[in-house]
Amino acid sequence: xxxxxxxxxxxxxxxxxxxxxxxxxxxxxxxxxxxxxxxxxxxxxxxxxxxxx
Amino acid sequence: xxxxxxxxxxxxxxxxxxxxxxxxxxxxxxxxxxxxxxxxxxxxxxxxxxxxxxxxxxxxxxxxxxxxxxxxxxxxxxxxxxxxxxxxxxxxxxxxxxxxxxxxxxxxxxxxxxxxxxxxxxxxxxxxxxxxxxxxxxxxxxxxxxxxxxxxxxxxxxxxxxxxxxxxxxxxxxxxxxxxxxxxxxxxxxxxxxxxxxxxxxxxxxxxxxxxxxxxxxxxxxxxxxxxxxxxxxxxxxxxxxxxxxxxxxxxxxxxxxxxxxxxxxxxxxxxxxxxxxxxxxxxxxxxxxxxxxxxxxxxxxxxxxxxxxxxxxxxxxxxxxxxxxxxxxxxxxxxxxxxxxxxxxxxxxxxxxxxxxxxxxxxxxxxxxxxxxxxxxxxxxxxxxxxxxxxxxxxxxxxxxxxxxxxxxxxxxxxxxxxxxxxxxxxxxxxxxxxxxxxxxxxxxxxxxxxxxxxxxxxxxxxxxxxxxxxxxxxxxxxxxxxxxxxxxxxxxxxxxxxxxxxxxxxxxxxxxxxxxxxxxxxxxxxxxxxxxxxxxxxxxxxxxxxxxxxxxxxxxxxxxxxxxxxxxxxxxxxxxxxxxxxxxxxxxxxxxxxxxxxxxxxxxxxxxxxxxxxxxxxxxxxxxxxxxxxxxxxxxxxxxxxxxxxxxxxxxxxxxxxxxxxxxxxxxxxxxxxxxxxxxxxxxxxxxxxxxxxxxxxxxxxxxxxxxxxxxxxxxxxxxxxxxxxxxxxxxxxxxxxxxxxxxxxxxxxxxxxxxxxxxxxxxxxxxxxxxxxxxxxxxxxxxx
Numbered sequence: 086x087x088x089x090x091x092x093x094x095x096x097x098x099x100x101x102x103x104x105x106x107x108x109x110x111x112x113x114x115x116x117x118x119x120x121x122x123x124x125x126x127x128x129x130x131x132x133x134x135x136x137x138x
Numbered sequence: 139x140x141x142x143x144x145x146x147x148x149x150x151x152x153x154x155x156x157x158x159x160x161x162x163x164x165x166x167x168x169x170x171x172x173x174x175x176x177x178x179x180x181x182x183x184x185x186x187x188x189x190x191x192x193x194x195x196x197x198x199x200x201x202x203x204x205x206x207x208x209x210x211x212x213x214x215x216x217x218x219x220x221x222x223x224x225x226x227x228x229x230x231x232x233x234x235x236x237x238x239x240x241x242x243x244x245x246x247x248x249x250x251x252x253x254x255x256x257x258x259x260x261x262x263x264x265x266x267x268x269x270x271x272x273x274x275x276x277x278x279x280x281x282x283x284x285x286x287x288x289x290x291x292x293x294x295x296x297x298x299x300x301x302x303x304x305x306x307x308x309x310x311x312x313x314x315x316x317x318x319x320x321x322x323x324x325x326x327x328x329x330x331x332x333x334x335x336x337x338x339x340x341x342x343x344x345x346x347x348x349x350x351x352x353x354x355x356x357x358x359x360x361x362x363x364x365x366x367x368x369x370x371x372x373x374x375x376x377x378x379x380x381x382x383x384x385x386x387x388x389x390x391x392x393x394x395x396x397x398x399x400x401x402x403x404x405x406x407x408x409x410x411x412x413x414x415x416x417x418x419x420x421x422x423x424x425x426x427x428x429x430x431x432x433x434x435x436x437x438x439x440x441x442x443x444x445x446x447x448x449x450x451x452x453x454x455x456x457x458x459x460x461x462x463x464x465x466x467x468x469x470x471x472x473x474x475x476x477x478x479x480x481x482x483x484x485x486x487x488x489x490x491x492x493x494x495x496x497x498x499x500x501x502x503x504x505x506x507x508x509x510x511x512x513x514x515x516x517x518x519x520x521x522x523x524x525x526x527x528x529x530x531x532x533x534x535x536x537x538x539x540x541x542x543x544x545x546x547x548x549x550x551x552x553x554x555x556x557x558x559x560x561x562x563x564x565x566x567x568x569x570x571x572x573x574x575x576x577x578x579x580x581x582x583x584x585x586x587x588x589x590x591x592x593x594x595x596x597x598x599x600x601x602x603x604x605x606x607x608x609x610x611x612x613x614x615x616x617x618x619x620x621x622x623x624x625x626x627x628x629x630x631x632x633x634x635x636x637x638x639x640x641x642x643x644x645x646x647x648x649x650x651x652x653x654x655x656x657x658x659x660x661x662x663x664x665x666x667x668x669x670x671x672x673x674x675x676x677x678x679x680x681x682x683x684x685x686x687x688x689x690x691x692x693x694x695x696x697x698x699x700x701x702x703x704x705x706x707x708x709x710x711x712x713x714x715x716x717x718x719x720x721x722x723x724x725x726x727x728x729x730x731x732x733x734x735x736x737x738x739x740x741x742x743x744x745x746x747x748x749x750x751x752x753x754x755x756x757x758x759x760x761x762x763x764x765x766x767x768x769x770x771x772x773x774x775x776x777x778x779x780x781x782x783x784x785x786x787x788x789x790x791x792x793x794x795x796x797x798x799x800x801x802x803x804x805x806x807x808x809x810x811x812x813x814x815x816x817x818x819x820x821x822x823x824x825x826x827x828x829x830x831x832x833x834x835x836x837x838x839x840x841x842x843x844x845x846x847x848x849x850x851x852x853x854x855x856x857x858x859x860x861x862x863x864x865x866x867x868x869x870x871x872x873x874x875x876x877x878x879x880x881x882x883x884x885x886x887x888x889x890x891x892x893x894x895x896x897x898x899x900x901x902x903x904x905x906x907x908x909x910x911x912x913x914x915x916x917x918x919x920x921x922x923x924x925x
Contacts, residue, residue, distance in 0.1 A: 089344075089347070093351060096326070096329060097326065097355070100322055100325070100326045101322075103322065104318065104319065104322040107318040107322075108315065108318065111311065111314060111315055111318065116314060117263065117265070117266070118263040118264055118265045118266065119265065120264040120265045121241070121244055121262070121263055121264030121265060123241070124240065124241020124242075124244065124245075124264065125241065125244070127241060128241075128245050
């Protein structure tokens, strides 16, 4: 019983943290371009700027 | 970083040698005699890509051959007018980029733009084909940036409100949020519930604590996560109908209420886990279904955006300005260039030659005398002319037709899908059974009403909708996805069901069975040299016949100092290409569409053109007949042309000179006779018939209004995908019926067990999950490729 007092709130807290993160990703529109995100992970080159010196 | 490109150069053989036989940029098969590229555009694009050091693109790209061929003309719209001020000193431009089909394309476009010194941010979305560019500097840079993307071989169009509508998906977003909440809730309730299921030696107080914990998580989850279902159920209820969402809502709410009552009296089990898991599962199905449809809608919006054109307004000082068609008022003067499509109704002060294929279905261009009204949608086949606009876009003939279509579609909205039909019988029966169980236990057996509630609600849950509510949508998702990959865009939710039941096909000719634009007829008398020379001359002109010549001989080099005499032909020294009168030839009476090539001291060569039938037309018609559809040809074209097309394709009855009203009337007659007509058309004149028909389809090159009126749009060339779509639709219908039957069988076993009180939450969860999995696995078969 004593263990529950600690473990249950912890489990709930972690779960809520996950939910909050999910809602944040949703608001940040991270699910809008799933196809693009899938291939973007393979891009290795960073955008480079040939700034005229 | 410094010597990495050099290394790459050494290990990867030169692209030009690698891809012999195919264009090094767009991948089209090359004609003999061509170097590494199919056209100057591709050569330029390749040089640009290599110059930027981005040639890794060619190793990664997965686009179909030919899609990346740069358009000959730069983007026709004014990108600078669409740039909007962003943060201080910056501008932003949104573009729709067609041809953006793989990750490598996104990479190429983003990198090429990022290499521009003033570009701050360039981001392309692969699923929406939307490109956002932010740069430091004035709006006029937008033109260069849009041209740069076009030069790489991508077609760009303004990001129109229609594109935005197809992408803006507030409802989908809400569904996804509900799914996240329901998934979180169900998993955490399960944490508590499993403890109760296995904890036989659990003390009474601990169990009460567990029940209330489950309620603490379950109640908000059911309240928020179930909103999409409650809303839809409420709408159905107000309209006096019973739908599947009503069954889901009642099941979830009843389960929650019963669980709350069990928690109060500290019964052996609460059922919050069933309620939340049910919501999560059903929401997952909804989200997938919606995503699939959104992809189809985006693809349709992309096709429409490419057609969206601007109009050349002639200002008071005589200069022309490119403006959106919506901003033109009646009385304005606009310039219609050769080969342009009329966006508005108007009157010309001179005789003009128009291709009325889209408005009346005639395949041969017609001379329209000065002063006669010109209908929007036709294409200028003669020289450019000035037109006095007679009605603004929203008062014009196209808008009037649009309103007519809306009314016709409301009529079709009465179609009841198979899932709703099943719900109509299923919902009342389930609720009667549940009520009888409750009364039986309470009054018959004599337990307390709280105890009687448990078997009654258990009956609601095990019958519940899970399998049944997923049965049809899962099949739809699999089938629509399979069709999408084959270039068939399904725009309406009930389109597949209606397509499966179609038993009569009505086809339009011009633009549907035929290509819709003139093609050079093969002729023995024309030597390859003459054709090559003519095509070289024709490169200088945008006239549809010139473009047909260029298509017939795409590798002909462009010639310089070619003069176009508008309305007559092209001239280079004493070399002439044009109408009979222009070349000094007496024309035969029924020459149709033709061009003459006259070289000094030689007999003139005649090129004849016609609106050719699509290569696969006869095959498609045969396939439709094979599937048991009666075919019929309904065209606005002349009798001889329609008869020839009917003979060549083997279509049974045909009717020529059909006006738009005739077409709609014929569809109405078929419907009245009990047939289920599938209408296939592309023109403005087909739109009314398309909207009225049981189900309708239009090809990719159809007019925007026809595509908007159709349930199914065929991307890619030709109609070949249509018989395939019918096969898939019929199989999907069969699988949906199987799934419904399967859910019913499940119920036959599960319901008596629940009614007699043998079902615990654990058994309910097993029943729910296993029936859903079997139904989903069966549905996946709808996406399998068919031979």
